[in-house]
Amino acid sequence: MGEHxxxxxxxxxxxxxxxxxxxxxLNTAIQEDIRAAADRAAADDAVRAVVVYGGxxxxxxxxxxxxxxxxxxxxxxxxxxxxxxxxxxxxxIPKPVVAAITGYALGGGCELALACDWRVAAADAKLxxxxxxxxxxxxxxxxxxxxxxxxxxxxxxxVMSGRxxxxxxxxxxxxxxxxVPAGEVYEAALALVRPYVNGPALALRAAKxxxxxxxxxxxxxxxxxxxxxxxxxxxxxxxxxxxxxFVEKRKPDFTGT
Numbered sequence: 001m002g003e004h005x006x007x008x009x010x011x012x013x014x015x016x017x018x019x020x021x022x023x024x025x026l027n028t029a030i031q032e033d034i035r036a037a038a039d040r041a042a043a044d045d046a047v048r049a050v051v052v053y054g055g056x057x058x059x060x061x062x063x064x065x066x067x068x069x070x071x072x073x074x075x076x077x078x079x080x081x082x083x084x085x086x087x088x089x090x091x092x093i094p095k096p097v098v099a100a101i102t103g104y105a106l107g108g109g110c111e112l113a114l115a116c117d118w119r120v121a122a123a124d125a126k127l128x129x130x131x132x133x134x135x136x137x138x139x140x141x142x143x144x145x146x147x148x149x150x151x152x153x154x155x156x157x158x159v160m161s162g163r164x165x166x167x168x169x170x171x172x173x174x175x176x177x178x179x180v181p182a183g184e185v186y187e188a189a190l191a192l193v194r195p196y197v198n199g200p201a202l203a204l205r206a207a208k209x210x211x212x213x214x215x216x217x218x219x220x221x222x223x224x225x226x227x228x229x230x231x232x233x234x235x236x237x238x239x240x241x242x243x244x245x246f247v248e249k250r251k252p253d254f255t256g257t
Contacts, residue, residue: 060109
């Protein structure tokens, strides 16, 4: 994808791999590489699930502060939406996406993890939104996705204090979904999404869209949207195969069509 982001596909699982030592600081270049990798993952039919991974030592320790330090309002007003939309590209991948978190996921790194469907964290990982200690707030989803995930009170605690949470506290508040030994993070992330590789891709896409979009709607509108997605799946091969397999008491052979 670029100098600091690789995209690799193995057995139906695509890995978006950040590689900007030592801390995977998120500058403009890596931001655009993440966007390109997300777009490729979304478009490639051979990719049925995605892992976002920063390597064995660190997920991403935040934005490149040296790049931002000299910016004023006009410069950041121009740059900020790009960072947010790059992470949005990850959130919009119409396939199961998991973040494999080692070391630190701070600031923009935490926001990138929040753009994924699930988060698997190393037992010694630290997560947080420390932007307040720099005199600013999160600007790429940290106030919005975090609040929707853990609730407003816990989100305000993290955003307004800037404190880091360890993996145990992150698990307890729902910020991460699984905690495993540090050396097992990537394999655990693969294991989480591997069952989806041979699943009904269009139904999985609809399920993700229904939940994500539904959270933006009132209940009545969300129910109507869900009903439309549900009905649309009755035009797919996988619906016919899934129901035939149920009647015939066999395992379905989904094709993603």
